[in-house]
Amino acid sequence: MMMTQSNTGCPICNGFESLCASCPQCGDWYDDRGRYFDDFAAYSPYDSIDELKQAQPFSMNYLHLCPHHLYCSQCGSEEIRYIHEIYM
Numbered sequence: 001m002m003m004t005q006s007n008t009g010c011p012i013c014n015g016f017e018s019l020c021a022s023c024p025q026c027g028d029w030y031d032d033r034g035r036y037f038d039d040f041a042a043y044s045p046y047d048s049i050d051e052l053k054q055a056q057p058f059s060m061n062y063l064h065l066c067p068h069h070l071y072c073s074q075c076g077s078e079e080i081r082y083i084h085e086i087y088m
């Protein structure tokens with residue numbers, strides 16, 4: 001997914017890097033459940049992501065941070081990790 005309106009992008013979302021983070025509770029690897037917007041979309045299946053961005057503008061867009069939702073399938077721990085976007 002390329003961002004045409006910006007010259008920065010998240011290296012994880014664009015497939016340049018994979019997110020490796022371990023769970024502080026049990027030490028297992030976190031699953032990257034993707035950009036946090038995806039969760040909002042899951043709860044509102046009839047709205048597009050673009051509509052959600054307009055309705056709920058995230059300051060992270062301005063800061064060029066991509067919020068990733070990390071989830072541990074072993075113990076259920078979860079965390080939002082902000083990934084710095086890079087110049088494309």
Ligand SMILES: [Zn+2]
Nearest residue numbers: 010012013066
């Ligand atoms: Zn991302």
Ligand SMILES: [Zn+2]
Nearest residue numbers: 023026072075
């Ligand atoms: Zn865990």
